[in-house]
Amino acid sequence: MYRNDEITRNIDWMTVILYMACVMMGWLNVFAAVYSPEDHTSIFDFSNNAGKQLMWIGTSVILIICILVIHHRFYDSFAYIFYGIMILLLLLVLVAGTNINGSRSWFKFGAVSIQPAEFAKVATSLALARFLDAPGINLTKRKDLMYIAGIIGLPAMLIIASNETGSTLVFASFVIMLYREGLPGFIPAIGIAAAALLILSLIVPKLYIFLAIAVLALIVIWMLPRYNRTPTNILSISLIGLIMMGVVTGVDFFVNDVLQKHQRNRIKVLIDPNIDPLGVGWNVTQAKIAIGSGRLHGKGFLEGTQTKFDFVPEQSTDFIFCTIGEEHGFVGSAIVVAIFIGLLCRLIFLAERQRSKFSRVYGYCVAGIIFFHVMVNIGMTIGIMPVIGIPLPFFSYGGSSLWSFTILLFIFLKLDSRRTSMFARG
Template identity: 55%
Template sequence: MAVEQKISKHRIAPRSSNRSSNKILQNLDWVTVLLYVVLLTLGWMNIYAAVYSPDNVVNIFSMDINSGKQLLWISASVVLIIVLMVVDYKIYEHLAYPIYGAIILLLLFTLAVASPIAGSRSWLDLGGGVRLQPAELAKFATALAVSKYLSSINLRHQKLKDQAILLVLTFLPPAIIVLQNETGSALVFGAFILAYFREGMSPLILIIGGSAAAIFILTLLVPKLYLIIGVAVLMALAVWLDYRLMRRLKLMIALFGVVVAMIFSVDYFVNDILQPHQQNRIKALINPEADPLGFGWNVTQSKIAIGSGGLIGKGFLEGTQTKFDFVPEQSTDFIFCTIGEEHGWVGSTILIGLFMLLLYRIVSLAERQKSVFGRTYGYCVASIIFFHFLVNVGMTIGLAPVVGIPLPFFSYGGSSLWSFTILLFILLAIDANRTQELVR
């Protein structure tokens, strides 16, 4: 009997494991997986197109060019996906804080030992020409940590202490990243605020932030006196339309004073706080034609490349602006230029549509989660990808400053690819097991 029981136990375990694997495969959102594969494939092909030279044709699989190297990162991502899906999905919530703490230590270690590359101390040299950027991994770690925290508090009765802790969890990683002189990567963490609105955060914060950004930009475009008069007129109009604001006249006057102070502080911030290359990015955003051969070169050439594609583009591998290095960083930050030049308005629209569909699927996955953790994490993923997509495309057409933010799944780079892959497939793993979650 003892022998029969051992044999029985030995036979049951594999069957249970198979049932678990089959259940994950059945519940996996294959539409999102297909979108991931399509974007990854298109990105890989366009990385090759960006570095392709008709005078020196190299095979797309060659390790001497970026497309071949990217294929290695894609292959490693497949292994990474398998691990993410096989691991018990509950571990992502249970170990959210330890993972976050480990990434914080890794960021500090990078700051201490990394050698400067283009003025940034954000890369760890792993040997053999392989480098890792921990700032990219900090995105999914922060998403896990803030989702864990938001799932453990009463969102309808948040205290100032709760909000302060959430603020620290969100902005501690970018604070360290700024010290590494990697401002673009740090800006991404502001996207988490979009996810917090779903969990009850007041939209007043977004209104204040948007207003401050608008005042900053307008101060660079409009004479200060005209801007102050405009703000005064708008505030007077608001009081006239809503007499209840008269009861808060002192508050309105104080708010007007704050706005005026902001207007007069912009010049100091731009000229004395920002570094020269950051000042040039602001100038290029406001008026790239002022110095087309200097700080305006990147944006100007990017617009020329995209515009030259016309309706249907010049054809795959037929682009000239990117081939002859008119557009800088054509396989990383400015990869969208290759789409615009070689595939035109039609190709660009299709790509934008694919990203919109992916974001829609991610939000749909988030909304059908039974746990606050899963829902919040889903919105964090959507916010990060949306911010990257918006800023990357925006900076190639002159609507956003050039801050070195990659296009998800498209731009060349292993660290960013791994980061987006981990973000997305942790969500897919949580979603595949959502039926096991209790509603809370």
């Protein structure tokens, strides 16, 4: 057994301080995003998003206390149960959920809306940590890879069925953890190559890509040692080249017949931001104008004109970084990015010092998820990532987002605090 004072003594306070900085800066910027001299003048006005966010922050404190008080073995022992409950909720939301902005992924309780997809990341992280912690698991075995693909793929498919593409793509962040735990490097390399081919196929004429693949295959064959230049190896390399050509050929079908119209538009805007600045490119165009107008030091707190006149949609949620850039400029934006980099570096450091594989795997899941959210969210506001609608951790308005990231982070801090206690006892 252990005393409760050990929890506060051994918890990593540097991470807690970074968390608090993100949450408080997020709250101030949510207020700036909804501020109006005529309608909303108080940050404590519970009729606007800033006031509501304060309530979510308060309830997050209660969640933190509960997480830290519960015994650390609880998260390991009940990992699969959490996962099973989350799968049931994802199934239930498809039937009984409320449709918000074209996505049936919300449970609505009066004025409060909860999105199970946000919490699915926590449950999946725990389930993966529990599975990989089992004896004999090896990421080079096909059977184990299939189990892992099932753990990740099942909630991802249910989320995409509710038309939440952005939340589904976040599950790709688990590749970071899997690579750390021994996933063969060629698997993520294939994914990166497929994404690169997709983008190139939309920019470069396909004939040029075919020629480049053929030349590359010939170079690889020529560079093989003579004793490895067997008919089998030559056939394998040629087959890979043909598969790559097949992927390029199928891009048009994928983009035009598989993707929905708004998804096609987002890819087109990513490739050519000026394709339709008053239509499909409006969000990205206005976001870049807002961030650029902040220049070095910004226009000042509550002085953002792009923000005040609602030029950027979803200003307090998905595009909260626009408010940061406009009102606090390059300096403020750099500080926010530096805080996230510091948080991610700290999480990796904590994960590496864990004495149990369960804690290490879970820690890398936390770092991977936060990294993916930050990279994509900030990237889409400056036009280097497609607009897929995922929040900026701890900054964007929303109870489900804040709760899920708080739970995700503090479960790991609980596991880490127990590690340091065990180490101290030697």
